[in-house]
Amino acid sequence: MSFDSLGLRAELLRAIDQQGYTEPTPVQHKAIPVVLAGKDVMASAQTGTGKTAAFTLPLLQRLSVQGGPHRLRALILTPTRELAAQVHENLRGYARHLQIRSAEIFGGVNINPQISKLQRGVDVLIATPGRLIDHIERGTVDLRQVETLILDEADRMLDMGFRPAIDRVVKALPRQRQTLLFSATFSKEITEMASRYLNQPVRVETAPPNSTVELIAQKAVLVDQKQKREVLSWMIGSENWHQVLVFTRTKHGANRLAKQLESDGLTAAAIHGNKSQGARTKALADFKANRVRVLVATDIAARGLDIDQLPHVVNFEIPNVPEDYVHRIGRTGRAGREGLAISLVCGAEHGLFEDIRKLVKVKIPTETLEGYEPTEPLSRDAGKQSRGNQGRQARSGPGRGSNAGQKPKAGASRPGQRRRSGRGQARKAA
Ligand code: AMP
Numbered sequence: 001m002s003f004d005s006l007g008l009r010a011e012l013l014r015a016i017d018q019q020g021y022t023e024p025t026p027v028q029h030k031a032i033p034v035v036l037a038g039k040d041v042m043a044s045a046q047t048g049t050g051k052t053a054a055f056t057l058p059l060l061q062r063l064s065v066q067g068g069p070h071r072l073r074a075l076i077l078t079p080t081r082e083l084a085a086q087v088h089e090n091l092r093g094y095a096r097h098l099q100i101r102s103a104e105i106f107g108g109v110n111i112n113p114q115i116s117k118l119q120r121g122v123d124v125l126i127a128t129p130g131r132l133i134d135h136i137e138r139g140t141v142d143l144r145q146v147e148t149l150i151l152d153e154a155d156r157m158l159d160m161g162f163r164p165a166i167d168r169v170v171k172a173l174p175r176q177r178q179t180l181l182f183s184a185t186f187s188k189e190i191t192e193m194a195s196r197y198l199n200q201p202v203r204v205e206t207a208p209p210n211s212t213v214e215l216i217a218q219k220a221v222l223v224d225q226k227q228k229r230e231v232l233s234w235m236i237g238s239e240n241w242h243q244v245l246v247f248t249r250t251k252h253g254a255n256r257l258a259k260q261l262e263s264d265g266l267t268a269a270a271i272h273g274n275k276s277q278g279a280r281t282k283a284l285a286d287f288k289a290n291r292v293r294v295l296v297a298t299d300i301a302a303r304g305l306d307i308d309q310l311p312h313v314v315n316f317e318i319p320n321v322p323e324d325y326v327h328r329i330g331r332t333g334r335a336g337r338e339g340l341a342i343s344l345v346c347g348a349e350h351g352l353f354e355d356i357r358k359l360v361k362v363k364i365p366t367e368t369l370e371g372y373e374p375t376e377p378l379s380r381d382a383g384k385q386s387r388g389n390q391g392r393q394a395r396s397g398p399g400r401g402s403n404a405g406q407k408p409k410a411g412a413s414r415p416g417q418r419r420r421s422g423r424g425q426a427r428k429a430a
Contacts, residue, residue, distance in 0.1 A: 006032045009061055011097035016057070019093060025050035030204045031180075032058045038178055042194050043204035046184040046323070047153075048330045052090045055150050055180050060091070062148065063123050064098045070121035072141070074148040075173070077129055077166065079156035080300060081106040081277055087152060088126045100124065105141075107131040108277035115140045129157065129165035136172055143172045149197075154183040155190055160300065163193075170197055184323055216329055218341045220353060220366045222374045225346040228316060229257060231372055232344065233264040235314075236294065243287065244312040246296045247328050249319070257316060258296045268294040272301040299324050302331075315343040318352045322359040347376025 001023055003016050024032065027045040034041055035058035045051035059074055076091075078084045088104040095102065102124040103117045111134065118125075118141055125132075125141070135141035149170070151157065157166060179198045183190050194201060223231050236244055248254045251272040258270035269283035269292045280301070286292040299319060313332045319325050325343075332339030343364075345353045357364055368374060 001029060007036050007061075008032070008057055009064070011064070012057055012061060012094060015094045015096050016053075018096070021053075025054070027051050027204060027206045028054040028057070030206070031055065034202045034204065035059065035178075035180060036061060038062075040178060040198040040201040041180045041204055042186075042198060042201040043180070043182050043206075044184065044186055045182055045204075045206050046330075047327055049206055051182050052087055052152075053094065055152070055182065056087070056091050056094055059124070059148055059150070060095050060098060060100060063100055070101045070123050071145050072118075072122060072125055072143065073145060074124045074150070075143065075146050075169075076124065076126040076150040076152060077132070077157065077169065078126065078152045079128065079160050079162065080273075081108060081128055082280065082301070083153065084126045084128055091124065091126070102126065105131050105135065106277075107134070111135075111138075111140075129162040129169060132169055133165050136168070143169070144174060146173050146177060148178045148180070149173055151179070151181045151183075151197075154181050154193065155185050155187060156300065158187075158189050158193070163189075166193075184327070216332055216339050216341050218329065218343070218360075218362070218364045220343045220345050220364050222366055222368050223344055223346060223372050224374050224376050225348070227372050228344045228346065229260050229264075231369060232257075232314060232316060233261060233266060235342070236261075236266055237264075241312050242290060242293055243310055244294045244314060245302070245310050245331055246294055246314045246316050247302065247319070248296060248298060249317045251298055253317065254296045254298055254301075258294070261294050261296070266294050267292045268296060270296045272298040275301075299328070302328070311339060313339070313341045315341070318343060318345060318349040318356070320352065322352075322356045325356045326360065347374060348379045350378040 003013055003021070003024055006024060006029070008016075027043060027049045031041055031043055031045075031054040035055060041055075043051065043054070045054065055076075063073055076084075076087055078087055084104045084106050088102060091102055101120075101122045103114065103122045104126045105114045105118075106128040107130050111131070114131075114135070115138075118135070127135075132141065136143070151166070157163075179201075181190070181194050181198060181201070221231065232246065235241070246257065248257055251270075251274050254270040254272050258268040261268035269286060271280050271283045275283070283292065283295065287295040296316075310332045313329050315325070315328060319328065329339075329341035332341055343353065343356075345366075
């Protein structure tokens with residue numbers, strides 16, 4: 001199956017060829033003809049499935065057919081600045097042989113250049129909801145002629161509390177339009193939102209990328225929460241890993257861990273929603289250029305970042321949502337490269353990790369490290385325990401000063417062991 005049979009025009013096929021794509025991915029295969037036919041689409045597709053091209057290619061085709069002066073005809077909403085920038089970069093690549101003008105607008109940067117760009121006239125706007133509202137309020141964007149609305153990673157936008165902002169944006173759009181909704185999951189909220197914004201949508205379902213997951217070497221290390229950071233430093237140092245992407249659940253946790261890794265002698269940077277755009281861009285550039293060895297990220301910040309094919313991904317904390325695990329580890333081992341995804345699982349995360357095991361349907365071997373054998377009781381009650389434990393994790397202090405690569409001492413006595421078992425009992429009773 002090649003791209004030729006999808007009904008795309010020659011300029012787009014040339015651009016696709018230049019990107020080096022030889023055949024459409026399943027979501028592209030299913031969605032492109034439906035979008036070209038002008039229908040609304042509700043697609044389940046995760047990062048890494050080729051979803052961006054699945055909506056961008058037919059969108060560009062529809063926009064280019066009419067020609068004429070540049071006026072805002074398509075709006076793509078994304079949850080994060082990084083994703084907006086990345087979608088825009090992809091779109092520019094596919095539009096290279098077409099006369100299409102595009103712009104990205106997101107917060108954290110000066111608004112004035114965005115205003116000038118909008119004034120000069122664009123065909124496609126890629127925006128995060130917050131900054132778009134800002135432009136709507138200032139009267140610097142006119143959405144009245146938008147023909148296509150695309151909600152990218154709609155589930156994330158809802159998770160991030162953008163529902164009211166999206167409602168406001170949609171009110172400013174013409175009722176008569178094409179709407180495409182892409183989401184990794186179809187929760188009740190997503191389905192409800194789709195029933196309000198979409199008109200008889202065609203559902204496009206693609207299997208979760210379990211096949212990708214099967215290609216990635218995965219393992220879990222059972223370790224107490226308090227020992228995680230020491231174990232992480234030791235693994236990175238002793239295995240001589242470079243370019244390690246580490247996931248934490250909270251922004252605060254990401255900051256703290258990056259600092260601790262630095263004090264262990266590893267170059268590290270944190271990337272999350274509270275960081276300025278400049279700081280995020282720099283951290284990513286340093287990481288890509290091997291100036292920073294460990295990038296510590298929250299799920300939201302890492303989402304949509306163009307940093308796949310990494311050799312090592314570590315789940316410092318297990319995600320609350322099992323699907324996030326798939327997103328996280330999908331960063332490694334792409335395109336036949338070797339990759340290793342390691343999860344550090346503490347007692348309270350045991351139930352969550354079991355849920356993940358069920359989702360990915362592959363055996364994830366579990367091990368303990370000598371000198372770091374876990375003492376915490378195992379929780380089976382996934383959601384409740386792990387959320388209840390978040391505050392505790394955030395408060396628990398770092399392990400005693402370790403150095404990267406320093407071997408754990410077999411049978412080393414660990415301060416706080418008694419306190420931990422006491423806390424464990426309290427947790428069980430809760
Ligand atoms: P996405 O899911 O849109 O984030 O895309 C994931 C990656 O797959 C991006 O790096 C794309 O450039 C790449 N990609 C998209 N479509 C194809 C295709 N048909 N063949 C090969 N790579 C693709």
